[in-house]
Amino acid sequence: MTTSFMILAVLTVAGTAAAMGLRNAVHCVLALALGFAGIAMLYLQLGAQFVGFTQILVYVGAVAILAVFAIMMTHNDKSMALPDSHSAWVAGCIVAVAVFAVLARAIVSSSASAQTQPPQPAATVQQIGNALMHRFVMPLEIMGLLLTAALIGAVVIAMDRREEMK
Amino acid sequence: MNSLQSYLLLSSLLFSIGLAGALTRRNAILVLIGIELMLNAANLNFIAFWRYGPAPEVLTGIMFTIFSISIAAAEAAVGLSIILAAYRHSRTTDLDQMNSLKG
The missing domain is CATH 1.20.5 (Single alpha-helices involved in coiled-coils or other helix-helix interfaces)
Known part of the structure; x- marks a missing residue:
């Protein structure tokens, strides 16, 4: 793994985890924009320039802004003050970790996923x-x-x- | 050199984060955002398999990702407007309190 991949992976995972974990919904969407930008840079690293710029235009430029507007239009002190329920939080995290464990086991044990990068295709x-x-x-x-x-x-x-x- | 495995592991991690958010958050907008994250993880898989696959010059992975991004944009627009309409009716975006279909 190269250093640039590690930096982008940490940026993307930190942005998306903050988007799903922060309490304030506006902060969540701003962290999400960071995560989407990280995914766009991963596309650029994989040689898909057009898809990377489409990702920035559509997700960072449109979807995140639309979500910020929706949150501001539905802003309501009552819904912000309520904490997420604890038992649902624990159950959801257990399901997500289990799904990740199954996927990671399948990926690691597969022989097809171990190949290294072929020469850059022109796109x-x-x-x-x-x-x-x-x-x-x-x-x-x-x-x-x-x-x-x-x-x-x-x-x-x-x-x-x-x-x-x- | 990066292997295909590292991209696949990253995308399954993103999928799990999106799933955790969609399952645990109570704000409807954040649940929609979690679903968008899961779609993005699938897109990253398409691009990674295109890059490491046998015939990258056919551009199938790129085309699938472009169409998938367009569908996700349409889905986000319609989903957010449905949430706005539901908020105007019930004055909340909390999924636990949206328990009535009656208009």
Whole structure:
């Protein structure tokens, strides 16, 4: 393992663990943005530049900001003051540790996962664009339809209907 | 040199952190964020297998990750707007108190 991988792994795990563990919800989302940025840098390290920049644009730029807005719009002293229940916390952590133990055992015992890095494959934006426009054009169109439907649906669901009823 | 194993272990750790958050937090927005983290761990697996797999020039792993990120963005937008609508109705985002489907 290289030093850069270790630094990025520690950054990502610290950011995501803080996002799931901190008490204040706004702090959680800011720590989450750090974790998402760490994952984006891991993509860059793996040679997937386009996916790394997409990750920064979509997750750090859009999803984290959207979550901050949602938390601020639903801010309520009553819900912030309540601590998470202790027994549910212990049970959830036991389940998560058990899942990690099973996954880690499967990964370590597998012979396929021990191989070292092959030479860097070329994945330029031009190649990705060509693939999107030829081989993957149908999924791309369906994705555009899905995003349009999700955009309209999100606006309709979040709209305040009490004003129209008057 | 990094091996595939280190990336897979990191991504399973991220998945477990997201699972722990989704199971233990009571704020609905933070549960949604935990689910996003689990999706991200799967994306990291796709990219790692693309990088170490037999035919990286076909770009299948990258394409799957791009589509997966778009679907996750749509899911986050719709999920957060559902939480906003539920908050407007019941004045709380606490999952333990959202125990009624009646409008």
